[in-house]
Each structure stands twice: as C-alpha cells, then as structure tokens.
Amino acid sequence: MNTTTSISFEKPGKYESSRFEKIHNVIFDNSVSGSIAVAHEIAELIKAKQETNSYCVLGLATGSSPIKVYEELIRLHREEGLSFKNVITFNLDEYFPMKTDNIQSYYFFMQEYLFKHIDIAPENINIPNGDCTVEESLLLCSQYEEKIRNYGGLDFQLLGIGRTAHIGFNEPGSHQNSTTRMVTLDHLTRSDAASSFLGMDNVPKKAITMGVATVLEARRIVLLAWGQNKAEVIYETIEGKVTSKKPATYLQNHPNVTFVLDVEAASLLTRINTPWVVDGCEWNSDLIRKAIVWLCKKTGKSILHLTDKDYFEHGMESLLAIEGTAYDLNIKMFNQLQHAITGWPGGKPNSDHQQRPERSTPEKKRVIIFSPHPDDDVISMGGTFDRLITQGHEVHVVYQTSGNIAVSNDEALKFAEIGLVFDPQNKTYSDIVEFINQKNSSISDSIPLRNLKAQIRQKESLGATRFLGLPDHQVHFLNLPFYETGTIKKSPLSKKDIDLMIAIIESIQPHQIYAAGDLADPHGTHKVCLDSLFMALEEIKHKPFMDDCWVWLYRGAWHEWDIHEIEMAVPMSPNQVLRKRTAIFYHQSQKDGVMFQGDDSREFWVRVEERNKDTAEKFKDLGLASYAAMEAFKRYHF
Known part of the structure; x- marks a missing residue:
C-alpha cells in the first residue's frame, strides 16, 4: 500500500489503513x-x-x-x-x-x-x-x-x-x-x-x-x-x-x-462500511443498527431469526459481549425499526410519541416542504405530502429554484408558438421562437426564454399541488438567485439566497421542515439548496419558534436512505401510490424524454415507485409488516 504524501493530512483529514486497501x-x-x-x-x-x-x-x-x-x-x-x-x-x-x-x-x-x-x-x-x-x-x-x-x-x-x-x-x-x-x-x-x-x-x-x-x-x-x-x-x-x-x-x-x-x-x-470485519470496533447505537441490518442481508434471515452463531461467524462477537444474547439484541433492534414506521408523518394525536418518530403535539402542525426543483416534492415524498394534507396540517411547499434549464427548447417552443396563436403580435413570443430556431449549444438561454421555461415549471407545479388539495397561497416560488444563470454553471450561494430562505421560514414558523438530503454531488443543485437551508437554520436557530421545529431529510429519484439510516418510514397504500404517480404526471415537461435522465432509462415516476416498493420489501425482509411502498426520512439535528 502506498503511504507517501507530500504534506501532512492529519487534521481535519483522517487516514487509517486496513488490510483491504491498496491506495493511500x-x-x-x-x-x-x-x-x-x-x-x-x-x-x-x-x-x-x-x-x-x-x-x-x-x-x-x-x-x-x-x-x-x-x-x-x-x-x-x-x-x-x-x-x-x-x-x-x-x-x-x-x-x-x-x-x-x-x-x-x-x-x-x-x-x-x-x-x-x-x-x-x-x-x-x-x-x-x-x-x-x-x-x-x-x-x-x-x-x-x-x-x-x-x-x-x-x-x-x-x-x-x-x-x-x-x-x-x-x-x-x-x-x-x-x-x-x-x-x-x-x-x-x-x-x-x-x-x-x-x-x-x-x-x-x-x-x-x-x-x-x-x-x-x-x-x-x-x-x-x-x-x-x-x-x-x-x-x-x-x-x-x-x-x-x-x-x-x-x-x-x-x-x-x-x-x-x-x-x-x-x-x-470496508473499514468504514463494515468495520467489524476489519478489526475490533467501538460500537455505538448507529453502528449496531447498521451491523444488524447487514447481518440480516448476509445471512438471508429476518432480525428475530438471527442466532448467537450468526453473530460469531461474521465478526460481531464483541457486540454480543456488550449487549448480551442474540435474542435480547434482536428484540431491541426489531422494536427500534418498528417504531420508525408511521402512517402519521405529522405525529399521531393523543398517542405516546415516545414510540413514534414524530411528536403528537401540536396536533395540527405548520409544515414546510422545501423542493430544490419544481417536482422533487412529489417525486421524493408525494405520498407523505398527500398524507400531511389529508391529516389536516398546514402544509406549505417552497420551490427553491425555477428549474428552468431542465425544460427542453422543443417544449418551450411549443408554448411560445401557442402564445403566438392567441397573440400573433406578441414580440416576446416571436423573439423566443426566433432565438430557439437559431440557437446553438454554445449560447446560454436568453432571459425571455428562461422566464418562459420557469413559467412552464411553475404552472406544472401548481397542477400537482392543486391535485393534492393544497391551496395556491401555500405554494411559494423562491427562484433562488444562485441558480438563475441560464447555464449549468451556477453562482455561489449569496446572502440574498440565504435571506430568502430565512424570510420564508420566519413567515411560516414551521413545526416541521422537509428538505432534499441528497449528498451525491456536492456541487449539484440539491446539495446547494440543502446548504442554503443549513446556513439559514444556523442564523435563526436561536429564535424561540425554532425550539419546536424538526427537520426531516428525504432523498431524490436516484437514491434512498439505507435501512439503518431511516428514522421515519411512511407506508403507502396502492391507492396512494397511484395518487403520487398522478401528481408526478402533472410535470409534463419532465416526462417522456426528460433532459437529465442519467444512465437510468426509466422515467422518474417508475424509478421512484420501484424505489418505494424496494424500501417496503427491505422492511418486510427484516421481519416487519408488509406494505405496498414506503417513503423514508432521516432527521437532521441543528
């Protein structure tokens, strides 16, 4: 293994070799x-x-x-x-x-x-x-x-x-x-x-x-x-x-x-993901939960079927030395996972919230759902969104960016040409049509074209939120400035971005905040939007109303929290899965040939339905109740 470096990386970086690693x-x-x-x-x-x-x-x-x-x-x-x-x-x-x-x-x-x-x-x-x-x-x-x-x-x-x-x-x-x-x-x-x-x-x-x-x-x-x-x-x-x-x-x-x-x-x-197979490790509650979920997958057993022998054969004997028998440890872990499952994402009234992921009071909560793009809300947590509304909470959805660059020129051209049918003398529409017809890939979108694309995303979002029963005055479009460059390259987060985030939080004073917790690309829009929330929370966390505010993070269309990370799992019935699909379908510009498909040829609604179904299957495999689908959340402590 190569260990030569030109400078010291002692702190804040950390290096610990293991027998598995061949590169420093x-x-x-x-x-x-x-x-x-x-x-x-x-x-x-x-x-x-x-x-x-x-x-x-x-x-x-x-x-x-x-x-x-x-x-x-x-x-x-x-x-x-x-x-x-x-x-x-x-x-x-x-x-x-x-x-x-x-x-x-x-x-x-x-x-x-x-x-x-x-x-x-x-x-x-x-x-x-x-x-x-x-x-x-x-x-x-x-x-x-x-x-x-x-x-x-x-x-x-x-x-x-x-x-x-x-x-x-x-x-x-x-x-x-x-x-x-x-x-x-x-x-x-x-x-x-x-x-x-x-x-x-x-x-x-x-x-x-x-x-x-x-x-x-x-x-x-x-x-x-x-x-x-x-x-x-x-x-x-x-x-x-x-x-x-x-x-x-x-x-x-x-x-x-x-x-x-x-x-x-x-x-x-290996030393990060499964440290117990490398050497002795310091067990904590998070690591124990991760290790037991891993052991279930490794052995093909549900939690309550794990034996002392299973723990010993897979490098986890030190855990039994601390926790006691497999039976006691299995029961403890089964209960932890079971308590994460709730059909009441805003908290169940008149219940013992010690056994649930959310508080029972106040019964009716003010909720902000932050959505980086104008469809992440329904794609990532459409079932929970629907459940929060039907259970009587005051839900606000806040679209952080316009999402305009994800609208194709062909889609924008269609709307501009329709506009010209009703108003043939409209110079804005005619300029957009001319720009699109002459545009090449080395030129960024014109401001009128950007505005049209933003309006397309905005009206699609309102279609989805109306379908779910959310009043228009509880839908907010921030159009954070960092995003509005007209190109993939974005501006750095500025004070204006953070001030907009602070203003919407202070105006609503929420008991719950939901936000996209994707960390896949540190320079991607989701991560920048998450950073804007974290920076805003840091500035206002001392305000009295923030003492009663909890933050839940959801994932985007590509990834889900691992089972051991999930702190709230919201089950969906087959009917709710269909309602979520319908809400996603309102975002027509992002359907049938979406611009940023990635290497997965499935449409977003297919990806997310299969992901939600897979999450439910994983809970079932661990020996918990069987549901059609589940949306998952992890709490962020600020």
Whole structure:
C-alpha cells in the first residue's frame, strides 16, 4: 500500500489503513475542507519551485470535483500573493470535436474557474486541442506528449474519477502504456455529462485524453472524489484488483498517490462500511443498527431469526459481549425499526410519541416542504405530502429554484408558438421562437426564454399541488438567485439566497421542515439548496419558534436512505401510490424524454415507485409488516 504524501493530512483529514486497501486515502468531513488541503499542497509545491527558480509543472483536471481546489488557489493568489508565473499546466483532456469558445469546452471551463483569475502566462497553459481533424489529432497528441517530456514531466497530477473508473478520459479497456490520444467515450460517461450539454444528444462521442502512462509518470498524484455517487467506484479502485476494466486501479502501482475523499465517497470502504470485519470496533447505537441490518442481508434471515452463531461467524462477537444474547439484541433492534414506521408523518394525536418518530403535539402542525426543483416534492415524498394534507396540517411547499434549464427548447417552443396563436403580435413570443430556431449549444438561454421555461415549471407545479388539495397561497416560488444563470454553471450561494430562505421560514414558523438530503454531488443543485437551508437554520436557530421545529431529510429519484439510516418510514397504500404517480404526471415537461435522465432509462415516476416498493420489501425482509411502498426520512439535528 502506498503511504507517501507530500504534506501532512492529519487534521481535519483522517487516514487509517486496513488490510483491504491498496491506495493511500484521506477522508475529510466535506469536499470544501478536502479541497482546501489539496490547494495548499499545490501552493507549497509552487513556492518550493520558485525558491529554486524552476518551473512547476501541473497536470490539471476539469469537472465538478476540482472546483473548490481552484477557488482556494484563486483566493491564495488574491489574498496571500501566491504567484503562478512559474507554473506550466497540462490539462488532462478535451471533448472532440470542440471549439474553445464553446461553453461546454474544457478550455472555457479552465478559463472560467481558474486561469483568468490568476497571473499565469497564457503561453504556459496547455489543453488538448479538440478543434481539429481526426488526422491532425495524431500529430497534436504526439506533440502534447513531447511538450510534457520537454518540461521534465509532471510534478503534480490532479485527478477526478468517473463512475466507469476512468481517469482523464481513459475509459475501461485503456492500456497501462497508453499515451495522449483520441478515445471513444463510454455511454455512462456521456450520460453523466448530459446535464452540462442540456441533453444526451448534445454530448460528444469522442475526446482527446492524456494516457494512463502519461498520468502514472507524474511524480505526485492526488485524486479527488466527492459524494455518494463516487462511493462504489472508489471502493472498487482502492480495494479491487488492478484491471483495465477499471483504469483508475492502475494507480495502485504508483509510489506517491493519495485519494482525497469526503465521508460519502469513502462510505463503502470496508473499514468504514463494515468495520467489524476489519478489526475490533467501538460500537455505538448507529453502528449496531447498521451491523444488524447487514447481518440480516448476509445471512438471508429476518432480525428475530438471527442466532448467537450468526453473530460469531461474521465478526460481531464483541457486540454480543456488550449487549448480551442474540435474542435480547434482536428484540431491541426489531422494536427500534418498528417504531420508525408511521402512517402519521405529522405525529399521531393523543398517542405516546415516545414510540413514534414524530411528536403528537401540536396536533395540527405548520409544515414546510422545501423542493430544490419544481417536482422533487412529489417525486421524493408525494405520498407523505398527500398524507400531511389529508391529516389536516398546514402544509406549505417552497420551490427553491425555477428549474428552468431542465425544460427542453422543443417544449418551450411549443408554448411560445401557442402564445403566438392567441397573440400573433406578441414580440416576446416571436423573439423566443426566433432565438430557439437559431440557437446553438454554445449560447446560454436568453432571459425571455428562461422566464418562459420557469413559467412552464411553475404552472406544472401548481397542477400537482392543486391535485393534492393544497391551496395556491401555500405554494411559494423562491427562484433562488444562485441558480438563475441560464447555464449549468451556477453562482455561489449569496446572502440574498440565504435571506430568502430565512424570510420564508420566519413567515411560516414551521413545526416541521422537509428538505432534499441528497449528498451525491456536492456541487449539484440539491446539495446547494440543502446548504442554503443549513446556513439559514444556523442564523435563526436561536429564535424561540425554532425550539419546536424538526427537520426531516428525504432523498431524490436516484437514491434512498439505507435501512439503518431511516428514522421515519411512511407506508403507502396502492391507492396512494397511484395518487403520487398522478401528481408526478402533472410535470409534463419532465416526462417522456426528460433532459437529465442519467444512465437510468426509466422515467422518474417508475424509478421512484420501484424505489418505494424496494424500501417496503427491505422492511418486510427484516421481519416487519408488509406494505405496498414506503417513503423514508432521516432527521437532521441543528
């Protein structure tokens, strides 16, 4: 196992090796602290090179993973005088074909996120040329390799990792001896990029990338991975065998590599996911619950059928030494899980709330459902939403962003043309039609087009909330400013965003808040919206009404809380499943060919129905009651 690092990652990062791991890795609480640590290592290297009057040759990555690293480097330049005049950069890759002025190009990305904010000489910036012919690319790739060699190779290579385990665009099948070349992109890689290109059809099928050999020749390599989406590939890369099917595993052969991870990306590493099979562990209530659910799945047994032998054979004998017999432990865990199930998400009146996830008082609660996009509410918790209304609570749904970029131009064109039928002289509609017909992928949406797309999402949302019986005056559209850029790239959260969140919370003074708790992409809209809530809560938590406010987190269409994490599970009858489906169907612009489908070809309503059904099946497999479907929540303590 490689353990060499250029700087210390003792705190706030944490590294503990295990016999399963073949690559040195450091886990941070979040992507921000991890990114700052990496930026400071790069800065120290630049300054060390300056002292010897030599170039610092950096290999740089694009994508969402390094954004915070670049932000910190910019801050160090502006506030602490870090100079980049001695820095030579070589980017990993570029799409093909791709012009440099296209907003999806990596040339544009690097200018926006780093180069135009620092004092690096333009002639010291090297990015593969995607604006050439196939024949020209052969010579250009050769020259790229030669230029790296002429500078003595890469001092430091910054990497991200794709879900295919690609580094750069070295997709599965790439050879360890590969150099800079043109490649065909994997379908999953293109799928992950679809949101940036406003649809899968616009994603290039080829790219130019540094080869695996070029990367491995770097004297120091740091790979960044953030969010739950990267957990599986990180586990396979760090603990799996070296294979061309997972090109990132080649990094196991490098003498000076570190993976910098957040908690979510590291969550499937054996020492994190199942520490009891690695060595002795310190048991707490959360870990006990996780271990017993794992043991049930491992043995194929329900909780009450687990035996002392099962615990001993799977490395959990120390738990029995603390808790007593399997019988006592099983009963305790069964009751914990059973108490998480409730048909009363707002609390059951006149009940013993010690046995339920929510308080029984006040009987009628004021509730805010925060929805990052104008459909996450019904997709992720439509059944609970319906239940809260029918049980008499004062429910408010707050759509945090307009969701306008998720509306296709074809959909917007349809509405603009309908508008012209009723008002042929309407210049706004005619300008929108003209803009769409002339638009290319390198131009962001015009403001009128954005506004039309926002109105489409807004009216669809009102259709769904009216179907569920919610009065229009309890539906709120914040249109948080961070989102309103007209492109995939969003602005940082600002005081105005947080003030809007605070204002709506203070005006309603809720007893319950529901919010999207997705941590898959730390730079995605869901995570930014969640951060805006957390920041708002931090500012107003001292207010008296906040003493009686509980926050419940739901998940989006792609993921669900693991069973051991679920603190409130709301069962749905077959009829409620159908009502939820109908509410989702009101969001017609997001149905039948949604722009950001991901690698899952199922429509959102299908995904979420199967997920809700799967959650119910998992509870059933543990020996609990059988339901048609379940929505799950985890409480956030602020």
